[in-house]
Amino acid sequence: MKLLFKAWGPLTLAFVLVFSPILLTQVRAQLITNTGFETNNSGWTYGGGSARTAGNVLVPAHGGSYFGSLAVGGGTMSQFISIPGAGTYRLSFYLAPQISLSLGTLNFSVQIGGNTYLGTYNITVLGLGGYNLYTLTVNLPAGITNLVFTNLPGLLTAPLRVDDVSLVQIPGPVPGRSVISYLAVALLVLLLGRRHLEGGFRDLARRWAGKVKEH
Secondary structure, three states: OHHHHHHHHHHHHHHHHHHHHHHHHOOOOOOOOOOOOOOOOOOOEEEOOOEEEEOOOOOOOOOOOEEEEEOOOOOEEEEEEEEOOOEEEEEEEEEEEOOEOOOEEEEEEEEEOOEEEEEEEEEOOOEOOOOEEEEEEEEEOOEEEEEEEEEEOOOOOOOEEEEEEEEEEOOOOOOOHHHHHHHHHHHHHHHHHHHHHHHHHHHHHHHHHHHHHHO
């Protein structure tokens, strides 16, 4: 086992140096509590008649069995979020009307980090509308921020379904794979060269010891 470790140790180290930064960029902490509204009302606060709602065949959730329903006339849904460090974050969510008997544009807003972003959903077919994915890139300071969804009044109104809400930090630049690869190869050569050098010294010492015994 010891010989096997000595043989593969440098190669394993080189593999880690090459691929670990790439893997780390894929690990992003999810900052939203109860992203799909599956765990009772955990994390979310509802106002103006909004509520956590069970999906059904006609009005399904996007994922799982529940969604957040934004009531007409200014219904809100909010959550306080702890931002671990200042940086750029990506907010994404799926939104669809529950039912609409008119064609037109539904209006809603998203507030986060003290800024308000306006959004629309265009109804082109009477009845139910499918989910649209919305994505916002926002700069947030460290600390507590409040995320608020609001169903805005307009010429056309309908309850809105919100589901699978996500907020993750966008990682900073990572050294290019080629740069990391060169460093890994250089380290591998250094380790192997050191091993051969140590072997050469051991052989030289054995030969010297043999000559001393002959005399």
